[in-house]
Amino acid sequence: MYILKNALQNLFRNTGRNLLTxxxxxxxxxxxxxxxxxxNGSNSMAEQYKDRLSTEVLLNVDxxxxxxxxxxxxxxxxxxxxxELIQKLAAxxxxxxxxxSAQMEAIAxxxxxSNPVDKRDIEMQRAGExxxxxxxxxxxxxxxxxxxxxxAFQGGKVKLIEGGFPTAEDECVISDTLAELNGLKPxxxxxxxxxxxxxxxxxxxxxxxxKVSGVYHWDYDEGEMNVDSDIFTxxxxxxxxxxTYEPVFQASFFLKNPRDLxxxxxxxxxxxxxxxxxxxxxxxxxxxxxxxxxxxxxxSLIFLCVVLALGAAVLLILSSLVVRERKYEIGVLRxxxxxxxxxxxxxxxxxxxxxxxxxxxxxALGSLFSQPITDLLLxxxxxxxxxxxxxxxxxxAYSFGGLATxxxxxxxxxxxxxxTTVTELAGIALVLTAAAGAVSTxxxxxxxxMRILRERN
Amino acid sequence: xxxxxxxxxxxTYEKTTKPVFRGLSADFEAGRVYCIVGKSGAGKTxxxxxxxxxxxxxxxxxxxxxxxxxxxxxxxxxxxxxxVVFQGYNLLLNKSALENIELSMAISGVRRKDSRAYAxxxxxxxxxxxxxxxxxxxxxxxxxxxxxxxxxxxxxxPDLLLxxxxxxxxxxxxxxxxxxxxxxxxxxxxxxxIIVTHSQKVTRCADEIWGLNKGGGLVYMxxxxxxx
Numbered sequence: 249m250y251i252l253k254n255a256l257q258n259l260f261r262n263t264g265r266n267l268l269t270x271x272x273x274x275x276x277x278x279x280x281x282x283x284x285x286x287x288n289g290s291n292s293m294a295e296q297y298k299d300r301l302s303t304e305v306l307l308n309v310d311x312x313x314x315x316x317x318x319x320x321x322x323x324x325x326x327x328x329x330x331x332e333l334i335q336k337l338a339a340x341x342x343x344x345x346x347x348x349s350a351q352m353e354a355i356a357x358x359x360x361x362s363n364p365v366d367k368r369d370i371e372m373q374r375a376g377e378x379x380x381x382x383x384x385x386x387x388x389x390x391x392x393x394x395x396x397x398x399x400a401f402q403g404g405k406v407k408l409i410e411g412g413f414p415t416a417e418d419e420c421v422i423s424d425t426l427a428e429l430n431g432l433k434p435x436x437x438x439x440x441x442x443x444x445x446x447x448x449x450x451x452x453x454x455x456x457x458x459k460v461s462g463v464y465h466w467d468y469d470e471g472e473m474n475v476d477s478d479i480f481t482x483x484x485x486x487x488x489x490x491x492t493y494e495p496v497f498q499a500s501f502f503l504k505n506p507r508d509l510x511x512x513x514x515x516x517x518x519x520x521x522x523x524x525x526x527x528x529x530x531x532x533x534x535x536x537x538x539x540x541x542x543x544x545x546x547x548s549l550i551f552l553c554v555v556l557a558l559g560a561a562v563l564l565i566l567s568s569l570v571v572r573e574r575k576y577e578i579g580v581l582r583x584x585x586x587x588x589x590x591x592x593x594x595x596x597x598x599x600x601x602x603x604x605x606x607x608x609x610x611x612a613l614g615s616l617f618s619q620p621i622t623d624l625l626l627x628x629x630x631x632x633x634x635x636x637x638x639x640x641x642x643x644x645a646y647s648f649g650g651l652a653t654x655x656x657x658x659x660x661x662x663x664x665x666x667x668t669t670v671t672e673l674a675g676i677a678l679v680l681t682a683a684a685g686a687v688s689t690x691x692x693x694x695x696x697x698m699r700i701l702r703e704r705n
Numbered sequence: 706x707x708x709x710x711x712x713x714x715x716x717t718y719e720k721t722t723k724p725v726f727r728g729l730s731a732d733f734e735a736g737r738v739y740c741i742v743g744k745s746g747a748g749k750t751x752x753x754x755x756x757x758x759x760x761x762x763x764x765x766x767x768x769x770x771x772x773x774x775x776x777x778x779x780x781x782x783x784x785x786x787x788x789v790v791f792q793g794y795n796l797l798l799n800k801s802a803l804e805n806i807e808l809s810m811a812i813s814g815v816r817r818k819d820s821r822a823y824a825x826x827x828x829x830x831x832x833x834x835x836x837x838x839x840x841x842x843x844x845x846x847x848x849x850x851x852x853x854x855x856x857x858x859x860x861x862x863p864d865l866l867l868x869x870x871x872x873x874x875x876x877x878x879x880x881x882x883x884x885x886x887x888x889x890x891x892x893x894x895x896x897x898x899i900i901v902t903h904s905q906k907v908t909r910c911a912d913e914i915w916g917l918n919k920g921g922g923l924v925y926m927x928x929x930x931x932x933x
Contacts, residue, residue, distance in 0.1 A: 585782070698754050
């Protein structure tokens with residue numbers, strides 16, 4: 249008990265020396281707190297972001313290779329993705345999710361439309377296919393599993409202003425312009441059909457009856473093209489062979505990690521994907537959004553290591569100097585019969601008391617500075633990243649009919665102090681105190697009381 | 706039985722070959738005041754350090770109540786069995802006089818309900834009043850520090866009191882008072898008091914005077930009365 253009393257007396261009586269030690273402890277703890285909060289915050293954010301990041305695999309037919317092949321072989325047919333193949337690919341362990349979509353160029357002669365389109369028939373020939381009779385499209389139908397997940401709606405510029413998103417396969421969402429021109433409201437129906445008269449096999453295509461489930465409004469920016477003619481519906485309707493020349497059926501595959509692209513590609517080719525397909529990914533967005541946050545974590549970790557190394561070095565030197573300064577006091581205590589262990593305990597106790605106060609203050613100060621520093625680092629990192637390579641589609645630009653990639657930049661990292669951070673700081677404080685205490689003790693133990701007192705006297 | 710016995714004790718500083726003294730033999734008994742005198746450099750303070758358990762003799766043995774001092778827990782010995790008044794006082798400078806006494810009592814494990822009152826009374830007995838007792842040692846005069854050092858040496862009621870020039874900084878009146886305390890300790894409380902001194906006045910109070918010769922032994926020189 250007297251050791252505690254003595255330690256407390258010493259703390260208050262040698263304020264200069266103790267304030268210097270406290271200032272260093274406080275600095276180390278505050279900086280460590282900031283570094284740990286930034287590190288834990290950015291790590292957690294990077295993990296969360298990776299988890300919800302949609303790294304879409306872009307499956308595109310290599311048109312140049314297809315043209316070359318068609319030129320060499322008249323029987324060559326453009327490769328397509330079959331339902332069976334899509335299902336095989338969708339089962340890949342490298343994928344986080346698969347989103348299905350389809351599109352169709354359509355006409356609806358019974359509807360009025362704002363942009364007049366030539367209604368005469370035209371002939372069209374696709375690579376490697378026969379000449380077919382079509383019309384110019386008046387409308388573009390986009391089909392999704394869940395229309396609300398379409399990039400147009402996810403981006404926020406297109407808003408549903410009436411009704412709801414389609415739930416049944418024949419339901420659709422139309423633009424407010426189209427609704428006004430034709431007096432359509434939710435629950436009304438209209439007919440539409442593909443621009444083709446027949447399917448690929450020459451069978452006549454039927455008209456689809458679409459039921460309006462909702463009406464959207466698009467806030468055009470100046471110079472943006474009017475796309476009132478976009479109609480959103482369920483993808484199954486557009487892949488129904490009764491209505492489509494050839495289902496332009498799409499499946500968007502989203503990787504768990506963009507680094508898995510090669511592995512996924514190998515799997516896809518092995519499953520039967522045509523060699524004319526190229527696989528690419530939205531890795532730029534991943535690198536642009538996750539990497540800066542991961543780099544922030546690395547920077548803060550390096551900063552923490554530097555602070556701890558420097559702080560520990562200064563504290564150890566200071567501890568040995570303090571003990572040298574207190575040599576006489578140690579000599580007197582030992583001459584009075586105080587055991588070495590108790591002298592050491594007192595020195596350590598003084599360090600512990602200083603550290604306890606500094607830990608509390610440092611945590612408070614650190615949490616105060618953490619958020620502004622995190623914001624500053626994040627803004628710097630993101631501005632560097634976004635000023636770099638051009639991002640792949642879907643990360644900034646909106647394109648109707650496309651799927652939302654969900655890859656929006658990280659704009660905020662919460663720098664809240666967690667129990668984990670406090671525990672880590674307490675651990676750091678403990679290690680520093682133990683190191684300082686060990687140096688003090690080692691120095692103090694070297695001193696023989698008689699020698700100290702003889703030198704003094 | 707002697708409280709402290711020297712058996713052919715010799716001491717040589719580390720890294721030197723010439724002994725400070727050698728062949729010292731003497732018995733120090735309870736209830737008596739001993740004075741050790743000698744010229745400067747004769748090794749008086751070194752001898753006191755050996756008796757205080759702060760150092761170990763390089764030759765011979767020192768027995769405390771029949772036990773070899775080198776085999777005893779010397780921390781315990783210093784804390785509980787002996788009181789030392791150092792020449793340079795060796796007080797804790799950042800503490801008050803009272804706190805020095807209280808800490809000494811705490812280290813020696815003395816449990817008193819009224820430890821503060823006891824410490825104040827002890828200080829009072831060496832001429833330190835309550836107000837002075839509360840002041841930091843550093844602000845006290847040399848004489849006051851010496852009195853505090855004496856009070857500290859007595860604080861845990863040791864069997865053996867060692868004092869190195871205990872009256873060196875005291876005025877004549879206080880020196881007389883301090884010596885009276887030391888003599889009373891020996892004669893009334895049956896303690897063994899060993900004083901290293903140059904002062905003839907101090908030697909007059911001694912029951913036995915021993916002379917320490919440089920490089921040589923300890924020689925009995927008579928009683929205080931004879932010396933005077």
